[in-house]
Amino acid sequence: MDREANHKQIILEEWADSMSTMLGCVDVENVETCSIYLVSNQLRKSKAEAYMPQVVSIGPLHQGKRMELQHMEKIKWRCLMHFLSRAKIDPREALMKCGRHLLNLDEVVRASYSVDDLGFNSSNLAKIMVLDGCFLLELLISASPELDNRIQSSLSDSSPGARVIRWEKVLSDLTMLENQIPLVVLHVLSCALFPEVFPRKGSNRLIQELALSILGYNYGTLGSISQEELKVFHFLELVHASIDKEKVKDRMKEDSGIHIENGEDKRVTHRKVKLDRCATRLQAAGVTIEGTNDAQRDHSNIAAMTRFDLRVKFSDGKLEIPQLRITETTEAKWRNFIAWEVNKNMVEKHNGEIAISEAMNDAGIRFHFLCYAWFFQGLICSVHDVRVLLDRGVISVALDKEGKRVKSDKDLVDLFRKMTEGISESDVEETGIDPWIGEVILKLNSYPSTLSATGRSRITWHIFRGNLTSFWYNWRHSFRVLRRDYIPTRWKLIAVLAAAAGLILTALQTAFSVPRRK
Incomplete structure (x- = not known):
């Protein structure tokens, strides 16, 4: 009886701990339970490495799991030293202050992750949050000449933060879905050590502005919306919200058919989110395709050069697409934004928030990056469409150290085809379509086409080549799935071949054993 009672007591305590963790977020501003998601297995199957940090680990989900992330740990510790030396108090006292605040924030931090058990006790989790939170704040301060001068480091050497923010792979890792820490951690740490620079009521807005800046985006371009802080909970969601608000502001300026009130789009969305014609066929139909460059884009800033601009426009037969710069990190960033949209939509659907948003005429989550991927998939059905987009300046491909393109034309076709694997149109609520x-x-899709006989023959040949490309891609994809699920090792391959040979021999034996009629 005592053992049964103890077992029930343990279960009760675990249940109470779980409930108290969730309750920890109820009365805390700028915190949302389960706001940092895990990538679903359905998406991870397509390209698992795209959802893993390549250079730097942020937060507990990838902490200490891969050797290639250890090099940046030393740099993170040096950034922590510089950050603490900026405080007006003794560095050890500053460290104790940070630790005390983060230990008190333990339940809030745990509740922010959609994981039952993070695998760290309170002390180790606080250590991760202090190190990573101070590292990120040091990056933000180092990127701002004004703040860097206002709260100077007392150390003789320069902070590594200024160099780190120029590394493209580091900036990409900061927008990985599973590589996030709650923004409330940065808020608490900054307010604790620098209350004169990061006041409690204004620190969130300042942190968001600085974070967007190092990631290649500009808070000031949001117009009147920029006067208020965005309701977001980590870096990835911050960038997504910035792009969403930027598109809203841009549309508010135009005399379009979309009716916008209070910064939200009230128009009924269209179910159709796939193009009927690719780039080559659109050109043949008389559509002018042109890549555009943002005048505000800083060509000396790698983050600004690789930022996403989703403001596609079409009027008077002219399709304008902001130039998409393809680098080594483009696919990973794009996939993680899509993964966040899918997870966020699932959470809202589970919590009934979508129904509430529809009842209140609220836009809810928009699948900006997913629809953008579908748009490019429609534009590209073969390498010939890729060449059209390259020639028109819609796509720009970065060069590696040897002066070669990081992605070939065939690589680009594969990139866009695989981008949305594991997601179908039926998974997207109609109100969520961009x-x-x-x-x-x-x-x-409704644009009229006027083709000559020569044009029709060219389009027929292009469609044939496109279908051939699709067949080849689908065959390769099916073969990869077969190898991954059924013959991942050479021994399983031998077993499959042996089984196939056995079936063939059995069939032949049966055929020859049947008595023939004379």
Whole structure:
């Protein structure tokens, strides 16, 4: 009886701990339970490495799991030293202050992750949060000449933060879905050590502005929306919200068919989110395709050069697409934004928030990056479409150290085809479809085509080549799935071949053993 009672007591305590962890977020501003998600297995199957940090680990989910992330740990510790030396108090006292605040934030931090057990006790989790939080704050301060001068480091050497923010792979890792820490950690740490620079009521806005800056985006371009802080909970969501608000502001300036009130789009969205014609066929139909460059894009800043601009426009037969720069990190960043959109939508659907948003005429989560991927998939059905987009300046491919393109034309076709594997249109709520890209697709699909006999023959040949490319891609994909699921090792391959040979021999034996009629 005592053992049974003890077992029930343990279960009760675990249940109470779980409930108290969730309750820890209820009355805390700028915190949302389970706001940092895990990538679903369905998406991870397509390309698992795209969802893993390549250079730097942030937060507990990838902490200490891979050797290649250990080099940056030394740099993180040096950034921590510089950050603490900026405080007006003794570095050890500053460290104790940070630790005390983060230990008190333990339940809030745990509740922010959609994981039952992070695998760290309170002390080790606080250590991770202090190190990673101070590292990120040091990056933000180092990137701002004004703040770097205002709260100077007392150390003789320069902070490594200024160099780190120029590494493209580091900036990419900061937007990995599973590589996040709650923004409330940065808020608490900054307010604790620098209350005169990061006041409690204004620190969130300042942190968001600085974070967007190092990631290649500009808080100031949001117009009147930029006067208030965005309701976001980590870096990836911050960038997504910035892009969403930027598109809203851009549309508010235009005399379009979309009715916008209070910064939200109230138009009924279109179910159709796939293009009927690729780039070559659109050109043949008389559509002018042109890549555009943002005048505000800083060509000396790698983050600004590789930022996503999703403001596609079509009017008077002219399709304008902001130039998409393809680098080594583009696919990983894009996939993680899509993964966040899918997870966020699933959580809202589970919590009934989508139904509430529809009842209140609220836009809810928009699948900006997913619809953008579908848009490019529609534009590209073969390498010939890739060449059209390259020639028109819609796509720009970075060069490696040897002066070669990081992605070939065939690589680009594969990149766009695989980007949305594991997701179908039926997974997306109609209210979640990007209304701006949806409108462009609707106009392009209804655009009249006037083709000569020569043009029709060229299009027929292009469609044939496109179908051939699709067949080849589907065959290769099916073969990869077969190898991954059924013959991952050479021994299983031998077993499969032996089984196939056995079936063939059995069939032949049966055929020859049947008595023939004379």
